[in-house]
Amino acid sequence: MLVGAFACAHTPQLLSRPETEDRDLVLRVHTAFARVKGRLQALRLDAIAMVAGDHIEAFFLNAVPALAVYVGTECAGTFGRYRYRFPIHELLARAIVEQGIERGFDLFYTQDAPLDYAFYVPLHFTMPEPSVPLVPLHVNVYLPPQPTPRRCYEWGRALGEILRARSERVVLMASGGMSHFPGTDRYASPEFDYDRRLLDQLTAGRGRELAAITAEELDRAGNIELRTWITLLGAVGDAKADVYCYEPSWHHGNAVVEWPL
Amino acid sequence: MAALSALHYRFPPGSAYRLNRCLFAIKSDDAFRARFLADARAAIDEMELDDTDSAALLRGDRDALVARGAHPYLVFMADLRLRMEREAMTFEDF
Numbered sequence: 001m002l003v004g005a006f007a008c009a010h011t012p013q014l015l016s017r018p019e020t021e022d023r024d025l026v027l028r029v030h031t032a033f034a035r036v037k038g039r040l041q042a043l044r045l046d047a048i049a050m051v052a053g054d055h056i057e058a059f060f061l062n063a064v065p066a067l068a069v070y071v072g073t074e075c076a077g078t079f080g081r082y083r084y085r086f087p088i089h090e091l092l093a094r095a096i097v098e099q100g101i102e103r104g105f106d107l108f109y110t111q112d113a114p115l116d117y118a119f120y121v122p123l124h125f126t127m128p129e130p131s132v133p134l135v136p137l138h139v140n141v142y143l144p145p146q147p148t149p150r151r152c153y154e155w156g157r158a159l160g161e162i163l164r165a166r167s168e169r170v171v172l173m174a175s176g177g178m179s180h181f182p183g184t185d186r187y188a189s190p191e192f193d194y195d196r197r198l199l200d201q202l203t204a205g206r207g208r209e210l211a212a213i214t215a216e217e218l219d220r221a222g223n224i225e226l227r228t229w230i231t232l233l234g235a236v237g238d239a240k241a242d243v244y245c246y247e248p249s250w251h252h253g254n255a256v257v258e259w260p261l
Numbered sequence: 262m263a264a265l266s267a268l269h270y271r272f273p274p275g276s277a278y279r280l281n282r283c284l285f286a287i288k289s290d291d292a293f294r295a296r297f298l299a300d301a302r303a304a305i306d307e308m309e310l311d312d313t314d315s316a317a318l319l320r321g322d323r324d325a326l327v328a329r330g331a332h333p334y335l336v337f338m339a340d341l342r343l344r345m346e347r348e349a350m351t352f353e354d355f
Contacts, residue, residue: 017353030355056335060285061278078347082353114289124355142334146270183323183333184269219268 001025002163003043004171004261005236006036007229008122009051009254010037015121016080025254032245032256033125033254039258040128046168047089047133049096051228052118052175053141057109065108066147068098068138069243070115075136077115089133092168096135099162105155108138117200118175123216126173139231141176141224148217150226153211156234163235174232175249176225178246178253186222187251194221195246195253202241207233236261270333277330283308283318284326284335288342298346 013021015232040048057077059065071093096113100107119136140146147155163170165167178198179190201209210230220226236259244256276282283305286293294297305315317324317325344350 015355016349017355023353026355055338056285056332057289061273061281142270144268144270181269183327183335183337186269187337213322216268219270222269224270 001166001167002160002172002235003045003169003230003237004169005173005259006039006126007176007232007255007257008126008258009252009256010038010118010121010175011180011252011254012079012117012121013249014254015124019251022249024215024251028245028253029081029247029256030125033122035244036126036256036258037128040126043126043170043171044169045132047092047135047170048123048173049092049135049137049163049170050119050123050173050175051137051139051156051231052072052116053120053139053225053228056142058072058113058117058138061143063087063108064143065138066140066151067105067108068108069100070113070136070138071097071109072110072111074135075113075115077117077120079117080122082120082124084115086115087133089135089168090180092166092170093135093173093212093239096137100158103158105158109257122173122175122204133232140229141227144215146197146224146227148215149213149218149227149230150211150229153208153234155215156231158234158240159188159231160237172232172235174228176221176228178226178251178255179222181222190225190248190251191221192248192253194223195248195255198223198226198257199241199243199246199257202235203243205238205240207236207241208238219261232259235255269337273332274330279308279310280314280318280329280331281335283338284331288335289338291310294342294346298343
């Protein structure tokens, strides 16, 4: 069963705040994360399926999967003093790989890749208590050519169908965005207006329109990571978004969103 | 429509593979980063970079590195990880 859908920002500055970051803004995003955590607890989950874009951490140029599933018993990642280890819901992960391939998506799978911070920053704040196993789902966002938004949407639609047919209670969570340009001369000037227009579309239940965005437009708007959201949108269809927060920092549009199902 | 060359994140050319591998190691390999901090030139030699890439990396010249085909995100995070160890940066951990 697909019982919930959320999207969360994941900038590491939310976890470990340097002096460059506005403390009150960071705490407001934490408040939105706490709301998500409360919802996840109320939903009595068996697993979290999380769609995130790798920051060239799990996958380097020796193998660049467009879409991947972590299948195995557990996954782990490290960021400075932070150490994370999550059990994987192996049965569900395997079902997603097998049925995804059966449906024509040539998925890559891994049993041995470091978990990127795109996964564990949101989970640090939102993992329910007691914790539930994870199914990490990867979408290539940083190494062009990335999967097209339309392909992400189609994969999300298949993923939604796979999850709805399962007996487990599963939440789909997208990690990423919104506008930011790390490593470029645009770092301090994200496209906040673009983000706000997108959030208006999502609030109106017009998520399917995002499947038509081009790769070039995503790059220009600092929204290459929106591919994870678009994957989720394929699964939730025309559900209307409830925006918990949109907090533009000096370098990043931080959003936390639920699609009540 | 912007030309493809104007994209912020571009296909990493094969000619920049060693450079990107070196930046990836600074970002994600704690042991390599420690060797780089101790002796940057020796660490770069391990990665078999050519003179132009080596010089750009030693200068920390982002624009030159990106022009050579380095991935901007790798340049960004490699630089950040080095600065976090070289400078007394303070963080509030949640």
